[in-house]
Amino acid sequence: MRVGSFACVATVMALGLLLAPMSARGGQDGAYAPPRTEWGDPDFRGHYLPGASQPMETPVNDSWRPPEGSNLGQGAAFSRFFEPDPDAPPRAARITTPMVVDPADGRIPFQPWAAEQRGEIMARQDVLEYLDPRVKCLPSGLPRAHLPVGYNTYQIVQIPGYVVMLYEWNHLYRYIPLDGRPHVNADIRLGMGDSRGHWEGNTLVVDVTNFTENTWVVGHGAPPEGAPASALTTGHGVFHSDALHVVERFTMSDADTIHYEVTIEDPQVFTQPWTIVFDALTRAPEDHMLFEYACHEGNGRNISLMTGTDIDAARVHATR
Amino acid sequence: MPRWWRLPCLKSRDVVTVTMMRVLLAACLVCAVVPAADAQDHAGADPYQRVCQLCHGSDGRGDLGPSLVPLGFDADYVLAVVREGYSQMPPISRRELSDDEVRQVVAYLESLASETAGAAASSYDGPRTAEGQPDLNGIWQVLSPAAWDIRAHNAEDGVPAGLGVVEGNDIPYQEWAATRQQENYANRMTADPVRKCYLPGVPRTTYMPFPFRILQTPDHVVMTYEFAHVVRIIYTDGSPHPLPNDFWMGDSRGHWDGDTLVVDTTHFNDQTWFDAAGNFHSDALHVVERYTPTSAYHIDYEVVIEDPNVFTRPWTMRMPLYRRMEEGLQLLDYDCVDFILQSLTRQEGGAR
Numbered sequence: 001m002r003v004g005s006f007a008c009v010a011t012v013m014a015l016g017l018l019l020a021p022m023s024a025r026g027g028q029d030g031a032y033a034p035p036r037t038e039w040g041d042p043d044f045r046g047h048y049l050p051g052a053s054q055p056m057e058t059p060v061n062d063s064w065r066p067p068e069g070s071n072l073g074q075g076a077a078f079s080r081f082f083e084p085d086p087d088a089p090p091r092a093a094r095i096t097t098p099m100v101v102d103p104a105d106g107r108i109p110f111q112p113w114a115a116e117q118r119g120e121i122m123a124r125q126d127v128l129e130y131l132d133p134r135v136k137c138l139p140s141g142l143p144r145a146h147l148p149v150g151y152n153t154y155q156i157v158q159i160p161g162y163v164v165m166l167y168e169w170n171h172l173y174r175y176i177p178l179d180g181r182p183h184v185n186a187d188i189r190l191g192m193g194d195s196r197g198h199w200e201g202n203t204l205v206v207d208v209t210n211f212t213e214n215t216w217v218v219g220h221g222a223p224p225e226g227a228p229a230s231a232l233t234t235g236h237g238v239f240h241s242d243a244l245h246v247v248e249r250f251t252m253s254d255a256d257t258i259h260y261e262v263t264i265e266d267p268q269v270f271t272q273p274w275t276i277v278f279d280a281l282t283r284a285p286e287d288h289m290l291f292e293y294a295c296h297e298g299n300g301r302n303i304s305l306m307t308g309t310d311i312d313a314a315r316v317h318a319t320r
Numbered sequence: 321m322p323r324w325w326r327l328p329c330l331k332s333r334d335v336v337t338v339t340m341m342r343v344l345l346a347a348c349l350v351c352a353v354v355p356a357a358d359a360q361d362h363a364g365a366d367p368y369q370r371v372c373q374l375c376h377g378s379d380g381r382g383d384l385g386p387s388l389v390p391l392g393f394d395a396d397y398v399l400a401v402v403r404e405g406y407s408q409m410p411p412i413s414r415r416e417l418s419d420d421e422v423r424q425v426v427a428y429l430e431s432l433a434s435e436t437a438g439a440a441a442s443s444y445d446g447p448r449t450a451e452g453q454p455d456l457n458g459i460w461q462v463l464s465p466a467a468w469d470i471r472a473h474n475a476e477d478g479v480p481a482g483l484g485v486v487e488g489n490d491i492p493y494q495e496w497a498a499t500r501q502q503e504n505y506a507n508r509m510t511a512d513p514v515r516k517c518y519l520p521g522v523p524r525t526t527y528m529p530f531p532f533r534i535l536q537t538p539d540h541v542v543m544t545y546e547f548a549h550v551v552r553i554i555y556t557d558g559s560p561h562p563l564p565n566d567f568w569m570g571d572s573r574g575h576w577d578g579d580t581l582v583v584d585t586t587h588f589n590d591q592t593w594f595d596a597a598g599n600f601h602s603d604a605l606h607v608v609e610r611y612t613p614t615s616a617y618h619i620d621y622e623v624v625i626e627d628p629n630v631f632t633r634p635w636t637m638r639m640p641l642y643r644r645m646e647e648g649l650q651l652l653d654y655d656c657v658d659f660i661l662q663s664l665t666r667q668e669g670g671a672r
Binding site for chain 1: 450457516517518519533535536537542544549550551553555565567568569591648650651652653655656657658660661663664665
């Protein structure tokens with residue numbers, strides 16, 4: 001216990017010493033300037049928890065709005081799981097504005113046929129083919145992998161020339177080379193896409209292409225508390241074509257928060273590029289580590305209950 | 321928003337315990353690097369000579385019993401083996417050797433290992449990190465049909481023949497386990513967990529016929545595999561295995577022994593196989609991997625497998641890892657689950 005108290009005092013003092021010059025240094029326009037890695041890149045390294053939950057779109061077709069002070073699906077179990085300390089202050093204020101900032105109406109700009117297709121997808125979630133790809137344990141794709149869900153955490157690793165993002169959910173990862181190399185051949189398709197990054201000041205800009213058609217663009221883990229399924233404020237069912245092009249901008253807004261701005265372009269599905277903005281990553285407690293998230297291994301019964309299909313037996317009769 | 325409440329010292333008592341464990345572990349590491357002249361003065365030297373030396377040799381390098389240098393097991397594990405016995409080794413009571421003495425012996429054996437590690441000349445002439453360790457960053461692959469069968473085997477339809485990667489080509493199964501392996505082999509087309517796209521386990525993930533990428537930092541090494549986007553995060557910061565949970569890929573803790581990355585992995589489930597030929601283990605599996613780079617392009621990969629529920633003694637696999645040299649190479653996808661879903665959609669005549 002004495003060791004703990006000493007470490008505490010020492011850490012607080014060290015933090016004070018570290019933070020004073022950092023905040024004084026600041027960035028341009030008073031923006032937060034993150035520390036630098038040994039080789040001079042902005043230092044995003046560390047473990048992160050998902051950011052606060054937030055509705056995807058402005059709800060339409062019903063009168064439902066996120067109730068004032070509601071927890072938007074971020075239930076008590078979530079808070080307790082990640083913040084076991086009873087003395088911890090409550091989480092940041094709930095955000096009720098939609099993530100979609102462009103177009104200005106806060107709606108995903110579907111082409112009419114695509115809006116219809118989305119409705120069809122959501123109405124047929126008991127059919128394997130239409131079922132949420134993440135429920136099938138396929139890769140989340142992007143930017144969905146950064147949407148807040150209570151059972152995902154993240155680790156960012158940096159080495160010279162690369163930023164690497166590790167996702168606890170379904171043990172996904174992506175390497176983001178920073179050397180300006182071109183994307184892989186257009187015939188190559190990747191669940192998490194093909195990422196190419198560069199720094200613009202303190203912002204990591206990542207250009208992602210070469211997606212499969214197996215992912216949804218966005219989607220929360222659960223609809224906000226009290227929201228009827230018809231509200232579709234969760235971003236579920238937002239499919240895309242193989243022409244999907246995603247541009248992400250990661251910026252540290254303070255020592256513990258990574259702000260995420262992402263523009264989604266797919267001329268086959270949407271009428272215009274659209275942009276969503278939210279705080280995607282919140283620094284995790286010191287002792288956080290990513291655990292194994294074995295998704296498919298325990299999913300057979302789940303899929304069987306939802307769709308009546310036995311995926312574990314799928315290749316049992318294969319002779320290849 | 322202030323984050324002071326997230327500091328370890330201000331959090332719940334289990335975090336304090338972990339912090340204390342880390343301090344203790346750091347203390348252990350300090351005592352593990354005592355210089356050679358002090359080795360005989362080591363508190364663990366006397367109990368070792370009194371109880372262990374008869375079988376394990378005066379220098380810990382084996383005699384009737386196996387070599388204990390380098391040890392590769394943590395003190396709790398050694399304590400359990402000492403109390404319960406293992407294979408030919410009889411149980412040893414607390415009267416003969418107290419718990420404290422066992423821990424002293426472990427520290428003593430670790431000190432012997434670090435002496436020789438310092439003395440052993442490494443042939444490695446490749447790049448090194450700022451911390452002085454061999455720089456293993458890059459994409460690697462095993463070139464061997466071990467994924468199909470780790471023992472010597474002839475070719476089958478779609479399976480290349482191989483000389484095997486098991487030392488002596490002998491997996492020392494207990495009698496019941498040898499029978500079970502033969503059943504697994506007979507049923508392999510339906511029973512192999514990898515055919516169901518389950519995580520391949522350790523060390524099978526290493527020698528799947530796919531590349532993997534090593535991402536090396538000062539306090540951990542991340543291994544990412546193309547097959548089923550498997551990830552292993554190997555902490556090299558001296559942290560111990562956490563409280564037991566079962567994982568498909570186990571819990572990996574590593575350290576550098578000279579130029580060798582030693583990875584100790586425990587906390588497995590009993591669901592994975594070593595290959596597609598039905599070689600298997602229980603949840604008592606303990607894997608010690610040694611990654612020894614011999615040049616910028618080659619790593620000697622040695623794996624010691626131990627599982628007292630299935631084998632009569634520990635056994636060893638050995639194979640080289642080759643650095644993939646293609647310009648612009650990157651890991652691509654082998655999303656096994658998607659192939660299952662595609663085959664189902666075909667079976668159902670679904671439109672896609």
